[in-house]
Structures are given as structure tokens and as C-alpha cells.
Amino acid sequence: MSTASHFFSSFRYSFGGQLISRLGSFGVNIYLLRTVDKTVLGVANVRLTLLYTTILFLVREPFRKACLEADEKKADANVNRTNWARLINLLWLCPLLSVVIGAFLSAIWILCLVQPDESVVPNYSSAVGLFWLSTVIEACAEPLWILCQRFQLTGHVAFVQSTHVFLQRIIVAGLIVFFPQCDLMAFCIAQVGAAIVYLALFLLRLMQLVAAKDERVAELRSIRDALPSLQAGIDIRRWKLVRSFFGHSLVKQTLTDGAGYIMTFFNVISFGEQAVYDAIERLGSLVARIVLAPLEESAYVYFSQNIKRHLSADKQEK
Numbered sequence: 075m076s077t078a079s080h081f082f083s084s085f086r087y088s089f090g091g092q093l094i095s096r097l098g099s100f101g102v103n104i105y106l107l108r109t110v111d112k113t114v115l116g117v118a119n120v121r122l123t124l125l126y127t128t129i130l131f132l133v134r135e136p137f138r139k140a141c142l143e144a145d146e147k148k149a150d151a152n153v154n155r156t157n158w159a160r161l162i163n164l165l166w167l168c169p170l171l172s173v174v175i176g177a178f179l180s181a182i183w184i185l186c187l188v189q190p191d192e193s194v195v196p197n198y199s200s201a202v203g204l205f206w207l208s209t210v211i212e213a214c215a216e217p218l219w220i221l222c223q224r225f226q227l228t229g230h231v232a233f234v235q236s237t238h239v240f241l242q243r244i245i246v247a248g249l250i251v252f253f254p255q256c257d258l259m260a261f262c263i264a265q266v267g268a269a270i271v272y273l274a275l276f277l278l279r280l281m282q283l284v285a286a287k288d289e290r291v292a293e294l295r296s297i298r299d300a301l302p303s304l305q306a307g308i309d310i311r312r313w314k315l316v317r318s319f320f321g322h323s324l325v326k327q328t329l330t331d332g333a334g335y336i337m338t339f340f341n342v343i344s345f346g347e348q349a350v351y352d353a354i355e356r357l358g359s360l361v362a363r364i365v366l367a368p369l370e371e372s373a374y375v376y377f378s379q380n381i382k383r384h385l386s387a388d389k390q391e392k
Contacts, residue, residue, distance in 0.1 A: 084228035084375060088368030091236030096363050100356060102243035107353050110250060110257050113194045116345030118261040119352045122205045124334040125183050126265065128327060129209040133172045134216055135323035140315035141165060141220050142378035158293055159306035164313055165217035166302040172213035176206040188341050195258055195345075204262035211269035218276035221300060223375050225290045227279070232368075234275045242268040 106115060141161065183202050190198055222231050242264045249260035280300060283291045294300055328335065333355070337348050 084232075085368055085372040087229045087232035088235075088372055089365065091232040092364045092368050095236035095239040096360060098240050099243045100360065102247050103353055103356060105247060106250065107349065109254075111194060112346035112349040113190060113344070114257045115349035116347070116352070117190050117195050117198070117201075118258060120334060120345070120348040121183070121187070121338050122201060122261070124331060124338055125179055125202065126205045126209055127331060129172060129176045129179055129206065130212060131327045131330075132175055132320070132323055133168055133209070133213050135326070136316040136319035137165060137168050137216060138220065139319045139322075139374075139378075140312045142223055142375055144224070144379045156306060157309070158299070159303045160309040161312065162217065162300060163302045163306055164308045164316070165220055167308070167316075168216040169210060169213040172210045176209050180206045187338065190345060197258060201258050201262050205265055208265035208269040211266065211273055215269075215273040215276050218273075218280060218300065221280065221291075221294075222276060224379070225283075227283075227290065228372075228375075230275075230279050234272060234279075237275065238268050238272040241271055 103119075141164065180202050184199050192198070219231065222228075245264035245267050246260050249263060250257060253260065277297075280291065280294070281297050284294050284297050333351075337343060337351070343351070
């Protein structure tokens with residue numbers, strides 16, 4: 075497949091998946107807005123979701139920006155294997171960072187923010203912990219996400235991401251219907267459950283391709299090659315890129331979810347009003363989520379794998 079064809083194929087898969095999952099998710103959100111206490115919705119959809127997105131974005135974005143670039147193959151196969159092992163080791167720093175960043179931010183969410191009314195929103199601290207756990211599980215899938223993109227498994231990536239978004243809302247809606255008294259825990263169970271499925275779908279697909287000796291995953295002689303190795307060290311060049319992209323990601327996340335941070339840290343409106351605002355904001359951002367986000371992701375993957383950072387524009391492959 076040509077690089078241009080791969081770009082359009084990637085965008086098509088991502089667009090279709092986002093269209094189905096986001097519209098379905100929006101419909102479920104409207105149902106929840108009519109059936110669940112708005113204070114609970116505000117806590118779950120604004121405060122806890124902000125914790126979740128902040129941790130994941132700060133953990134994911136630097137690694138995606140730094141590690142999607144294709145490697146230059148060397149004549150020595152042993153050098154190629156060593157470089158691959160160092161890349162894998164770097165990718166597995168992602169879950170470790172999610173634990174550290176998640177612990178720090180979860181402590182802020184529990185100790186420094188205004189607590190919701192215990193009689194309306196019980197088990198708030200446990201909910202924070204479960205949302206943090208879901209980010210750690212998804213961070214464990216991040217090395218596999220990056221590998222799938224490098225192997226050009228864009229259809230599977232789009233399928234897993236769409237399934238994850240839709241599954242979160244379906245689990246919440248199902249639990250609310252059968253266990254309406256456990257509304258906040260329903261959101262927590264949905265987060266953790268969907269995260270486990272998200273990780274499993276990536277892992278099972280790679281295991282399937284490795285077992286079939288698919289040429290797209292030629293770098294993986296076994297699934298063990300996708301796991302860290304203590305002897306190899308890490309890719310220092312990409313680690314420096316990860317560190318530089320972290321500051322960029324911090325600024326980008328602050329600008330993207332600025333309204334959420336203002337509502338969370340300054341308590342300017344009630345949780346119920348936050349729930350209504352969130353529903354309206356999700357409607358207003360449907361086009362960005364369905365069209366622009368897949369376009370940005372597909373374009374970045376395309377340019378990462380076809381443009382060399384260390385070469386000037388006139389020396390790039392045409």
C-alpha cells in the first residue's frame with residue numbers, strides 16, 4: 075500500500091469509527107442526563123473525566139509524538155534488534171509514568187478540591203482511585219497502540235478505540251438501568267471494564283498476527299519481543315524527545331480542557347450545572363471529535379513515518 079493510500083485508509087477507518095461511537099455515546103449521554111442525578115453526572119462527566127483525560131493525555135501524547143517515527147534499518151541485524159529492544163523499553167515507561175502522574179493528580183483531586191456531598195455522591199475517593207486505575211490499564215495498552223500504528227494496523231486501531239468509547243457508555247447505561255442506586259460506581263466500573271477490553275483487544279490482535287507469522291509484524295518473533303528487556307536500556311534519542319514533548323502536551327491539555335479546570339478548581343458553578351454544560355459542550359464539539367481528531371491523528375502518523383526529523387526538507391524522500 076502506498077503512503078498516500080495508507081493515510082486515506084487510516085482516516086477513513088478512524089472517521090467511521092468515531093462517527094458511530096461518538097453519535098452512540100451522545101445518545102447514551104442524553105439518556106443519562108434525564109435519568110441520573112445531575113450532581114452525580116457533574117462529578118463523573120466533568121471532574122472525574124477531567125482527571126482521566128489529564129493523566130492519559132500527559133502520558134500518551136509525548137510517547138506518540140516521539141515514537142511513531144520509522145527506524146532506519148542497519149546492515150547489522152543485531153544492531154536492529156538492539157534498537158528495537160530499546161524502543162520497546164522506552165514505550166513501557168508509559169505505564170510507569172501513569173502511576174506516578176496519576177498518584178500525584180489523584181491526591182490533588184481528593185485532598186485539595188471541594189468534596190461533593192457524601193449523601194448525594196458517596197464513595198468519591200474510591201471513584202477517584204478507580205478512574206486512576208483505568209488510566210494505568212489503558213497506559214499498559216499504549217505500547218501496543220504505538221506498535222499497531224507502526225505496523226499500519228490502522229483498521230484495528232480504529233475499531234478498538236471506537237469500541238472503547240462506545241463500551242464505556244453502554245456499560246454505564248446498563249448498570250444504571252439495573253442498579254440505579256449505584257450510579258457513581260456504574261461510571262467507575264464502566265471505566266475499568268472498558269479499559270480492560272481495550273488492552274485485551276490490542277494484545278489479542280498482536281498475538282494472533284505473531285502466531286500467524288504475518289509479515290506486517292516481522293519485528294516480533296514472539297509476543298515477548300513486545301515486552302521490556304532489562305539488558306537493552308532505552309532509546310536515549312527518543313527519550314529526549316519525550317521529555318521535550320511533555321511540556322508541549324501540558325500546555326496543549328491546559329488549553330484544550332481549560333473550561334473543565336476552571337469549573338473544577340474554582341468551583342464557579344454547581345455539579346448539576348457542570349453536567350448540563352458538559353452535555354452542551356459535547357454536542358458542540360461533535361464535528362471536531364468526529365472529523366478533526368481522526369484527521370489530526372492520521373496526518374501525524376503519516377508524517378511521522380515518512381518525514382525524518384534529522385534531515386532538512388530538501389533531503390527528504392520525495
